[in-house]
Amino acid sequence: MDYEGVVDLSDFMVQRYLTKIQIANERLYWLGKSATKEAAFTAGFTGLLPSISAASGVYKVGLSKPATSMEASAIDATGLVTVADTSTLSDGDVVTITNLTGTSKDTTNGTPGISPQGQSYFIQIASATSFKLVRNYNEINTRKAATFTGTSTDPTVSYINASNVLSVLSSVYSQLDPADRSQDDFNLQIPLHVGYAYAQAQANKAVNVLNAFTDSKQMDYLGMPLQLMNHWQANTILGARASNLFLGVDLLGDESELSTVYMKPYTNDNVVRMKARMKAAVNFKFANEIFYLSA
Structure with a gap:
């Protein structure tokens, strides 16, 4: 053998x-x-x-x-984005966040985190007027769930x-x-x-x-x-x-x-x-x- x-x-x-x-x-x-x-x-x-x-x-x-694209009114500390209507979006879509105003930080890889400005995320639809940022697109290989601190207002969501x-x-x-x-x-x-x-x-x-x-x-x-x-x-x-x-x-x-x-x-x-x-x-x-x- x-x-x-x-x-x-x-x-x-x-x-x-x-x-x-x-x-x-x-x-x-x-x-x-x-x-x-x-x-x-x-x-x-x-x-x-x-x-x-x-x-x-x-x-x-x-x-x-x-x-x-669509204008959002807010992103809360859990990554929930509020918009006027989510009918053109679906679970698993990838959105890019720009024109951000506020204190939001993406803490997926630890604190103090990075600004979501210019970052892209997989989403899940939460309601007719909101969706959740569930994973940073750059973490497509690690599968890490996105985490956030702070809040922001008036971002632009492009997709x-x-x-x-x-x-x-x-x-x-x-x-x-x-x-x-x-x-x-x-x-x-x-x-x-x-x-x-x-x-x-x-x-x-x-x-x-x-x-x-x-x-x-x-x-x-x-x-x-x-x-x-x-x-x-x-x-x-x-x-x-x-x-x-x-x-x-x-x-x-x-x-x-x-x-x-x-x-x-x-x-x-x-x-x-x-x-x-x-x-x-x-x-x-x-x-x-x-x-x-x-x-």
Whole structure:
């Protein structure tokens, strides 16, 4: 009988946390250091989406229209949001909070917490005029329930869901420059929750189709590919050519390293520390060829 030796602890830890490191890299490259929850980073890193959002020349569109946003009157200390009407929202939708006034803090990861300003949350409908912020979208992997302190007034709630995703995509499609849209490597990049909403909307619109709610749905719009993005920014749509977005890494540099150290011999703690070092940069070339929709 063949004997398989015990897996080396460092190899086990690398395999165990490889997915976590990959998620951290993806968040880092797209969203920047501030949005990366999986690890702590020493150097600053802006991320591609914040760079695009801040750049001049990018065609930018907001969600501050009646079909994609609503004014709330208050957020209480439990994360309950009061609005005029929740009929266009559903359990599991993702909303983004902006224009916040008050003392609210998201304490999901401990005190003193962070402002909900600019944060996105999964929701549950509480009543015809209120919904609960149940989980920060950045905690999609930890599944931590959102907790809050303080209260706020007059926030704006923006969202893309099954009730409006078709009109949002129609508006986006009509605003894209034909010279860009016709390129083979042009696509729209969307977060997972927008893709799920689009699939649901397709099923809802199907008439006399037996398999409307059983068959998988095609992720393109009028022949234009929709690229589903993991660990991405909520309620955001990016239109760009793949050849206009760049990631550079230094695979041969001394900074590229992944190491694991079992701390028991040194500190008597049953703790394994992991450290990864790398050189990387993200950028785009032609700002005026990029479409950016976000709250």
